[in-house]
Each structure stands twice: as C-alpha cells, then as structure tokens.
Amino acid sequence: TITEQGGTAMSLGMQAGHVELQKHAGTERLSHMLLLTDGQTWGDEEVCRTVARDMGTAGVRITALGLGAEWNEKLLDDLAEATDGNSDYIAEADQITTFFQRTVKDAQGTAATNARLLLRLVREATPRAVHRATPTIANLGYQPIGTNEVAVKLGDLVIGQTNSIVLDLMLPSRLAGSFRMAQAELHYTPVGLTTEQVIKQDILLAFSSDPAAPAYExxxxxxxxxxxxxxxxxxxxxxxxxxxxxxxxxxxxxxxxxxxxxxxxxxxxxxxxxxxxxxxxxxxxxxxxxxxxxxxxxxxxxxxx
Structure with missing residues (x-):
C-alpha cells in the first residue's frame, strides 16, 4: 500500500547515496553528493543532519541545492556545513544544468582537502571576525586555540579558484614602518595523499605617516x-x-x-x-x-x- 504523506523523506535518499559512495571510497578518490530538493523533507530533519555529520566524518562533501521557494534553507545550510560542502538557491528549473556543471567541475578540480588556516597574531592584535570572501561569501567564525592564535576551516582547494578571507581585527597605532601582524600557516592534504602539508607565510602591515599615501588597496x-x-x-x-x-x-x-x-x-x-x-x-x-x-x-x- 502506498500512502501519501505530503513530503519526501530526504534522509532515506541521503543514506542510500552514502551506501553507494562507500562502495567506491578510497584515498585516491573524492566522495561528493549532489542533493537537489524543491520542497520540505518529511519529519526527518534531525536524521538528515545526523546522516550529514556521518558523511562529513567519512570525508564526503555535500552540495545542497534548493529549487524554488518551498525548501528549508536552514536545513540545507546545515547539511552543507557538516561536510565542508556548499548550499545554494536555484530560482528557475532551467538553471539546474548550470549549477550541476559548476559543482561537477569544482569536484573534478579539487587539488587538496581539509584546508585550514592557522593565524598566530601579534600580542596586540584582537581578532573580531573572519569571513570568506571568495569563491563565495560566508561567515567562517574562528576557533580560538590559545592566546592570539585562531584557526579557520577553509574546506577543499580547487584548481584555478581563488580563496580569500577578510580578517576583522583591532590593532593599536604604530610608528611608520612595516610590521609583522601575524604568521599564517596553511594546512592541507593533497588529493591522493594522506600526509598533511603546511605552508607558512608572514603577514606584514605597513603603517604610514604620509597623508598622501594610499589608505587602502x-x-x-x-x-x-x-x-x-x-x-x-x-x-x-x-x-x-x-x-x-x-x-x-x-x-x-x-x-x-x-x-x-x-x-x-x-x-x-x-x-x-x-x-x-x-x-x-x-x-x-x-x-x-x-x-x-x-x-x-x-x-x-x-x-x-
């Protein structure tokens, strides 16, 4: 007997998709789920979140796309965030192909996974917020590690795609000159490898007493x-x-x-x-x-x- 209940149990599809992904999982492969919905899931939102967390732990990324206006953006945002994936809004059905192609292209171009930025700030610096600026804007927040040290999750790094962040912090005034504001450490794992790589770079800030000097880039x-x-x-x-x-x-x-x-x-x-x-x-x-x-x-x- 088929009973109509006014919705779709999205968690069942997610679980079935995860099973298929596990069949082909390996260190030399990336696992990515593309989820498209045009409505509400039926009574299983918390199950969906649990499944997404399990998938995130297994290294699966979810790109969650909502079509039209009847879906729950908070749920799709949560599913994407739990897996270091992405969520987006598709206004019209004829845009679906564009979004699908972009998602597949990014997955194919992934060069490294689990990227995170560690910032070791000078003692006088007070961090207030961290936002990703490109490829899309998001409030990344930050995780305090110790005194003047914060960590920011960046997710996957895609070939040809610029990743930039905007760091909002407070600094006291200084005399004219160039000063080291922080040391940045980029941690990432190249696709096909299991060993994390680290790149270190000093971040310098120039102070000027010249009124004619450019105030910003x-x-x-x-x-x-x-x-x-x-x-x-x-x-x-x-x-x-x-x-x-x-x-x-x-x-x-x-x-x-x-x-x-x-x-x-x-x-x-x-x-x-x-x-x-x-x-x-x-x-x-x-x-x-x-x-x-x-x-x-x-x-x-x-x-x-």
Missing part, C-alpha cells in the same frame, strides 16, 4: 565592501524574523547603498524594494528571503548565464 576594499553588504543583509533578515521591522529596514537600505556603490545595480534595486516592502508593513516571502540571502553570498562569484 582597491581590490581588497572591494572584497571588504561586499562582505559588509553580506553582513548587513544577514542581520536584516535576522531582524525581520524577530519582528524588528525598523532595524531590518535600516539594514536593508544600508546594504542597498553598498550594493549600488559596488555597481550591483539589480541586486541593489531588489534590496531597496524589499526594504520599502517591510516599511509598508508587508512581510518578506520565503522566496524573497532566499533571493536576498543567496544572491549576496554570490557577490564575488558570478554565475554563468
């Missing part, structure tokens, strides 16, 4: 501005969920201004329209929230048309 500032827009929209959506319409509207307007300055005209226009929608007492639809959230994550990674 344009490319770096562009990344900082895009990360700032991401942080503003993240906070705006959180405020909207809590019912703080005023706070959400202010942050969306601020994000729209940043996006306009960055030349992201369409996204700026959309964000501004949603701010006006909130101001008029209308709530943001699930589709609107997904559109804002994922489009801002992709500010540094333009999808092919």
């Amino acid at each position: 344009p490319r770096v500032m562009n990344l900082v501005e895009k990360v700032t827009a991401f942080k503003l929209q993240t906070r705006a959506l959180a405020e909207a969920e809590l019912g703080n319409t005023v706070g959400a509207t202010q942050k969306l307007r601020a994000a729209a201004t940043r996006l306009l300055d960055l030349g992201e005209l369409e996204l700026a226009k959309t964000t501004q329209a949603h701010a006006e929608q909130l101001e008029q007492g209308q709530s943001l639809s699930a589709e609107t929230q997904k559109e804002i959230r994922y489009a801002t994550r992709r500010l540094t990674q333009k999808l092919d048309a």
